[in-house]
Amino acid sequence: MATTQHYLWAGGHFLLLLSGSRYFLAWMMFKTVSSWWYKASFLGALMSYFITPQPNMAYVRRALADENVQYFLLAIFWWTSRPVTCPPQPHPLAKKLHLWVKANYDTAMRVVAIAELVIFARVLFGALLFRNSLMMPLVYAQFLHQRYFHSQFTPVGQVWLRVRELVVRFGASAVVEPAAPRRD
Structure with missing residues (x-):
């Protein structure tokens, strides 16, 4: 069942893939590329791995061991670094995409x-x-x-x-x- 968080996750991955590919292709062809693509790729990662925090220590301990949080923290580091109730019925395409991803x-x-x-x-x-x-x-x-x-x-x-x-x-x-x- 698709939720807003799933759409953010998918949109973030799409932005990461698109801008990361653009940046990578320019790098492979020895061309200069705007740092906007670099920042956009890590913005996509931040969107993908953002998890709403809860103010308690059990959540913090659990979050630090979660790989999504690790990716989120790493994306913040790279992004700030210089360039190196009832969910609706899912769309049939979403089911196919889910099976392909799985x-x-x-x-x-x-x-x-x-x-x-x-x-x-x-x-x-x-x-x-x-x-x-x-x-x-x-x-x-x-x-x-x-x-x-x-x-x-x-x-x-x-x-x-x-x-x-x-x-x-x-x-x-x-x-x-x-x-x-x-x-x-």
């Missing part, structure tokens, strides 16, 4: 999880080259840390285990000392 959700979330890691690499690399704020990788790392604990789709855990395994293997490798020359 069928493709897991795949899309895996793609999003990989994109989140790529974004972290870009933000980290940008900070090392002083192309973006040094605070940006720290904030984004905190976001990924929360995703690691609260999302089944994030590959951060698999990447972390693989890196740790490689470091342990490297540290445990034996150093072979050269044989002492024989004196006959």
Whole structure:
């Protein structure tokens, strides 16, 4: 059943997709694009992940563990950063759209999880080259840390285990000392 919040969610995703695609295409073609598209994409994210708060601690604790709130807080950070009763009967198209989203959700979330890691690499690399704020990788790392604990789709855990395994293997490798020359 569609509600105002569902329409805001869908409208926000549409705005995010449209303006994010426009910004991305311009970036891919090495063209300058208005920062309006950048801000509009994160405005779409803010619309999508806005949840009406309730003034109690139980809600705050629950909200901090919710991935929608995490995305909302991250969207606020990126948006403010410089450019790097009886619901009506749903429309038949809405049902088809819902089925399509349900069928493709897991795949899309895996793609999003990989994109989140790529974004972290870009933000980290940008900070090392002083192309973006040094605070940006720290904030984004905190976001990924929360995703690691609260999302089944994030590959951060698999990447972390693989890196740790490689470091342990490297540290445990034996150093072979050269044989002492024989004196006959």
